[in-house]
Amino acid sequence: MKNIELTIDGKIVSVEQGKSVLDAALENGVDIPHICYDPRLTPTGSCRLCLVEIEGQRGLQTSCSRIAEEGMVVSTETKEIAKSRKSTLELMISEHRMVCATCDADGDCLLQDYAYRYHVNEDRFPKIKPKVKVPNFTNYHKAIQYDPTKCVRCMRCVKICEEVQGANAITLRERAGQVLVTTAFNTDLRDSSCESCGQCVGVCPVGAMTNKPAVKLGKVKDLEKVLTTCVYCGVGCQLELNVDRKNNRLVKVTSTPGIIPNDGNTCVKGRFGMDFIGSPERLTHPLIKENGEFRKASWDEALSLVVSKLSSLKAEFGPDALASFSSAKTTNEDNYVMQRFTRAVLGTNNIDHCARLCHASTVTGLAKSFGSGAMTNSIAEIRKAPVIFVIGSNTTENHPVIGITIRQAVRSGDTQLILADPRKISLSGDAGIYMQHKPGTDVALVNAMMNVIISEGLEDKEFIETRTEDYDLVRKAVERFTPEMAAGICGVSAKSIRESARIYAKASAASIIYSMGITQHATGTDNVLSLANLAMLTGNVGKENAGVNPLRGQNNVQGACDMGALPDVYPGYQKVDLPEAQAKFQKAWNAELSIKPGLTVVEIMHAAEAKEIRGIYIVGENPMLSDPDLNHVRQALTALDFLVVQDIFLTETAELADVVLPATSFAEKDGTFTNTERRVQRVRKALDPPGEAREDWRVICDVANRMGYEMDFEDASAIQDEIASLAPIYGGITYDRLTGVGLQWPCHDKNHPGTKFLHSKKFSRGKGKFYQVDYIPPQELPDEEYPFILTTGRMLEHWHTGTMTRRSKVLDYLEPEGFIELNPEDAVKLGVSEGGVLKVKSRRGEIDVPARITEKVFPGCVFLTFHFKENPANALTIAALDPIAKIPEFKACAVSIHA
Amino acid sequence: MKSGTVKEDPGVNLARGILEKHQLMLEKPAVGRDLEKSQELLIPLLQDIQDAYGYLPPPVLEWVSKKTGIPISRMYGVITFYSQFYLEPKGKHTIRCCQGTACHVKGSQAIGEAIEEYLGVKDGDTTDDMQFTFESVQCLGTCFLAPVIMIDNDYYGEMTQGKVKKVLERYSKS
Ligand code: SF4
Ligand code: SF4
Numbered sequence A: 001m002k003n004i005e006l007t008i009d010g011k012i013v014s015v016e017q018g019k020s021v022l023d024a025a026l027e028n029g030v031d032i033p034h035i036c037y038d039p040r041l042t043p044t045g046s047c048r049l050c051l052v053e054i055e056g057q058r059g060l061q062t063s064c065s066r067i068a069e070e071g072m073v074v075s076t077e078t079k080e081i082a083k084s085r086k087s088t089l090e091l092m093i094s095e096h097r098m099v100c101a102t103c104d105a106d107g108d109c110l111l112q113d114y115a116y117r118y119h120v121n122e123d124r125f126p127k128i129k130p131k132v133k134v135p136n137f138t139n140y141h142k143a144i145q146y147d148p149t150k151c152v153r154c155m156r157c158v159k160i161c162e163e164v165q166g167a168n169a170i171t172l173r174e175r176a177g178q179v180l181v182t183t184a185f186n187t188d189l190r191d192s193s194c195e196s197c198g199q200c201v202g203v204c205p206v207g208a209m210t211n212k213p214a215v216k217l218g219k220v221k222d223l224e225k226v227l228t229t230c231v232y233c234g235v236g237c238q239l240e241l242n243v244d245r246k247n248n249r250l251v252k253v254t255s256t257p258g259i260i261p262n263d264g265n266t267c268v269k270g271r272f273g274m275d276f277i278g279s280p281e282r283l284t285h286p287l288i289k290e291n292g293e294f295r296k297a298s299w300d301e302a303l304s305l306v307v308s309k310l311s312s313l314k315a316e317f318g319p320d321a322l323a324s325f326s327s328a329k330t331t332n333e334d335n336y337v338m339q340r341f342t343r344a345v346l347g348t349n350n351i352d353h354c355a356r357l358c359h360a361s362t363v364t365g366l367a368k369s370f371g372s373g374a375m376t377n378s379i380a381e382i383r384k385a386p387v388i389f390v391i392g393s394n395t396t397e398n399h400p401v402i403g404i405t406i407r408q409a410v411r412s413g414d415t416q417l418i419l420a421d422p423r424k425i426s427l428s429g430d431a432g433i434y435m436q437h438k439p440g441t442d443v444a445l446v447n448a449m450m451n452v453i454i455s456e457g458l459e460d461k462e463f464i465e466t467r468t469e470d471y472d473l474v475r476k477a478v479e480r481f482t483p484e485m486a487a488g489i490c491g492v493s494a495k496s497i498r499e500s501a502r503i504y505a506k507a508s509a510a511s512i513i514y515s516m517g518i519t520q521h522a523t524g525t526d527n528v529l530s531l532a533n534l535a536m537l538t539g540n541v542g543k544e545n546a547g548v549n550p551l552r553g554q555n556n557v558q559g560a561c562d563m564g565a566l567p568d569v570y571p572g573y574q575k576v577d578l579p580e581a582q583a584k585f586q587k588a589w590n591a592e593l594s595i596k597p598g599l600t601v602v603e604i605m606h607a608a609e610a611k612e613i614r615g616i617y618i619v620g621e622n623p624m625l626s627d628p629d630l631n632h633v634r635q636a637l638t639a640l641d642f643l644v645v646q647d648i649f650l651t652e653t654a655e656l657a658d659v660v661l662p663a664t665s666f667a668e669k670d671g672t673f674t675n676t677e678r679r680v681q682r683v684r685k686a687l688d689p690p691g692e693a694r695e696d697w698r699v700i701c702d703v704a705n706r707m708g709y710e711m712d713f714e715d716a717s718a719i720q721d722e723i724a725s726l727a728p729i730y731g732g733i734t735y736d737r738l739t740g741v742g743l744q745w746p747c748h749d750k751n752h753p754g755t756k757f758l759h760s761k762k763f764s765r766g767k768g769k770f771y772q773v774d775y776i777p778p779q780e781l782p783d784e785e786y787p788f789i790l791t792t793g794r795m796l797e798h799w800h801t802g803t804m805t806r807r808s809k810v811l812d813y814l815e816p817e818g819f820i821e822l823n824p825e826d827a828v829k830l831g832v833s834e835g836g837v838l839k840v841k842s843r844r845g846e847i848d849v850p851a852r853i854t855e856k857v858f859p860g861c862v863f864l865t866f867h868f869k870e871n872p873a874n875a876l877t878i879a880a881l882d883p884i885a886k887i888p889e890f891k892a893c894a895v896s897i898h899a
Numbered sequence B: 001m002k003s004g005t006v007k008e009d010p011g012v013n014l015a016r017g018i019l020e021k022h023q024l025m026l027e028k029p030a031v032g033r034d035l036e037k038s039q040e041l042l043i044p045l046l047q048d049i050q051d052a053y054g055y056l057p058p059p060v061l062e063w064v065s066k067k068t069g070i071p072i073s074r075m076y077g078v079i080t081f082y083s084q085f086y087l088e089p090k091g092k093h094t095i096r097c098c099q100g101t102a103c104h105v106k107g108s109q110a111i112g113e114a115i116e117e118y119l120g121v122k123d124g125d126t127t128d129d130m131q132f133t134f135e136s137v138q139c140l141g142t143c144f145l146a147p148v149i150m151i152d153n154d155y156y157g158e159m160t161q162g163k164v165k166k167v168l169e170r171y172s173k174s
């Protein structure tokens, strides 16, 4: 982008071409008053506070809607301007119920600031008596509160809801003196298309749209903002925890425009779902189980017990009888210490975490094709991609802030969206082409797209020639996948397969975005490989705005993998069975290390049931809800000789433990998370932990030391330094470089700026490798006894096993219970109506769950979320594993349904 | 997250024909995105729909929103901005009672109350027999006649509570 120069108040400033005069001023420290402006929105030009004088032009101009031009001479604060601003403010105030003393926005309100700055006469115009306490569309909402008597009608909330969030829930109604914000037909906000993101609250310049749970908990002067990384999903939004230090309490969450990666946007979980931190159910003391009951214990007693049990099991049954589950929720530092402990102290590579359950197939698949198992490109590039192909990702619900980026890109008219998903998800309304393929038929679909591309000569021959190998294998393999043949398998039209293939292949750059719809299959690795094939075939890797982009689920699942909380790799994906790697880490950690790769999550469960694994140390995971085939998980965990669980709540898994250790939440510790675009970002301590809860890594270090292995770190930053010294992709990442924006790995040394997109000149593995992938149907297909296909997933308002989100008042209010989605046709056949309870059975278990009737799913297919312990989806799912990645098939199994 | 599901009830058929005459509206997403343009196109469309149905039935609007990509919230904003649009079926006769400054001074509030009492409805509502819709408005532009009411296209000036009944009786079903 070109920059231009102009003069503002006598100073020459420079700004990107196309920006407004107001942008130019604000970016250069000239604070022109502005009430209806926000950098994320198109200009409204209605408040008229941003008036400036531009040399050679008559009258005053609204600087927010004037594009800056080369050589412009602007004055922002003349007598005339000040006079005009003063009257404008006085008029505004005559319609505003000025009650700063009781307003939550006191100290954080532009009207208040400007009124003071221009020293307005509050009584210049007769006050318009506002009607107080008239019910409005937010009365019953638990998160958002609108007060029309404080509204200055700037339209920021309406515009952010429409232009940024894309939810289009609110509008301004009526005219003249009666303008109000409301929903269509004035319905309750919860019944509108509102996604409860709270962007409207965040953007309101005054105290009209407010964060309801924070009301009366503290004004700006009582609060301290601590910048940190969201703990919910892999987007890794930068959030400010507004905490009241005196009361050690989180009051609310905010975010600031301009920040990377979320530009001040958040979803409902990030903004309103953090109250779990202060939940009275938090664990505050270690617990020891005696005669089937937990009792409080001291740290000393609990740790002694852990140490003696682990040591004796190791002595009696050998190191490989022990295993540990690390966590994609905890920091890189916690994960690093946990895997070092497992390898150096327990002496086994039996360490894994729930990445196995979401993206193990990404890690193995993309490593095979490209040499690196991570999102190739960056979140910011999505907005600029000419074509986006989303497959198996309900992005707006599961990675909401990336979801809105896709929505914005498409609605701007610059981007074409191709969507393939078995459910008619929200993005389907924006997709140019939408293919509702059957669960588990992804390979057939993608192969057919490649078939079209090759037979129409749309492949990128030069890229294939110079950058890849084994192309012939794929060319042959997809020959038989004609669109007509695949159409039969996938249940979509051959025409849409053809069109998608053409649009994707002809784009100057096309980005593939996928998530668990691709990975959570017994053919998960195959699915990933075929997407990699598709991208290489068209030269869409190693270039900007393109790539193969897996969206990682948990906030730190990328980091936990990077840290080597996996059975086959050390930090930085160095193979445990490589003697050089073994030697390197033996030396660094001063311990004997096993060269034998360990077991994966599901294998550990099987081994526990077979009494081959005797003791497990679990940090921050809840396999009792997250893993497939729950009845088996319970049997496995109860068969153990010893189970220790370290967590922030007494989860379903912790209830089975012999010892429970209370850990700190992300708000109570320092560290880093690595988001889905490989960006390592800081987590900062904002609150003191409840009771005696302690940071995970400190507890693990204590256990290690008590077991006779010396492992000490002064603080989290020292751990990061050790990571940098051992994992080359993190080589240049230290805390002093993470103060503002995070760094994207690979970042090899102190001077490396980080990497925006991977494989630019060369693939990590040298050449990109094509793999021949054939279509294999899901392991369990519907039959007479179990006639429905069940697919599982998540929803916007809840997270994983609900441990945190179900303890949030707002999230619980929005979605208090689980449900099963089924098509109206099936509902009629079953004779069930909305909310009617259904019994769902599979070969492995059964649950009762209320029906939600929707055309999102096609007839014969049903959908369940796995967040709810009352009706756990995973009682039904199948533990069929992908042979390479060992990821279970969560996305397809056969069930029967009974009204 | 809940999304409104709109069934294509037969009522939409009328609108289908109307929408065909407004082809430009279907050029989404350009129209959906461009606020000014969408408003410019939306108003004539809404007028046609109101002419056909007598008012703007919400299910029809939701259907139009789906077809055109213009958010229903924005349509609602436009509709409530213009007093010519109605979201509910209107009575055979519309009674407008002026509450502008001049009329207010001359006691229009009592006139309004008298009308409400006679019809048994509140401001903005329609009588059950669909005969009358009553609404309060700002200045009708005939302040010299204050207090004024207007029934359909006729003005009645210098109203008194007593005159209300007499005037309205002329419009009642006989
Ligand atoms: S919470 Fe989000 S979706 Fe709901 S009205 Fe506000 S901005 Fe729109
Ligand atoms: S609620 Fe706030 S953001 Fe919305 S129009 Fe009113 S003042 Fe502006």
Ligand code: SF4
Binding pocket: A230, A231, A232, A233, A234, A235, A236, A237, A262, A265, A266, A267, A268, A269, A270, A271, A399, A400, A401, A402
């Ligand atoms: S999108 Fe993800 S990271 Fe951002 S606020 Fe929501 S849950 Fe947190």
Ligand code: FES
Binding pocket: A033, A034, A035, A036, A037, A044, A045, A046, A047, A048, A049, A050, A051, A062, A063, A064, A065
């Ligand atoms: S900020 Fe320019 S008119 Fe409001």
Ligand code: FES
Binding pocket: B098, B099, B100, B101, B102, B103, B104, B138, B139, B140, B141, B142, B143, B146, B147, B148
């Ligand atoms: S105020 Fe009633 S007609 Fe003008």
